[in-house]
Amino acid sequence: MIKCHLARLMGEHKMKVMDVARETGLNRNTITLLYKETAQRVDLEAMDKLCDLFNCEVQDLFERIN
Template identity: 65%
Template structure:
């Protein structure tokens, strides 16, 4: 599974969802889904905007974790 660290990054910088949406141009719903880790897909343009805004790499925002609890096959 893919873990999104947006909520942690935003918390460290004391940012609100509306702030990130306004500053990046990303739809507020998209930022909300990433923040709550309920997003099932994301446009690369949104990833790029987040990386630019937070001055970070993709790996700082997203992390692959082995999900031992389910079988996807």
Template identity: 65%
Template sequence: MIKCHISRIMGERKLKIVDVARETGINRGTITRLYHESASRIELEAVEALCRYFDCQVGDLFEYQPSDND
């Protein structure tokens, strides 16, 4: 399973979904799905925009965690 840390990062910086969407140009629905970890896919351009906005690496946003089925 891929764990998304955007909610933690946003919480630490006291950011709202609408703020991130406005500043990155990423659709608010996409940010919401990432925030709630319900996204099934994401465009690389969106990942790049998030990394640029948060000044972080991809590994800071996403983490692989083996599931119970592995």
């Protein structure tokens, strides 16, 4: 299972879904799906934009849990 830490990162940076959408140019629905951990797939460009925004690595955004 893959766990997404977007909600935690957004909380640490005091950002809302609309803030992330505005800063990254990503669709609001894409961010909401990741935030709620209901996304079935993630575009590499979306991952890159989120990592740029939060100044983090992919492993800070996603974690594989056995």
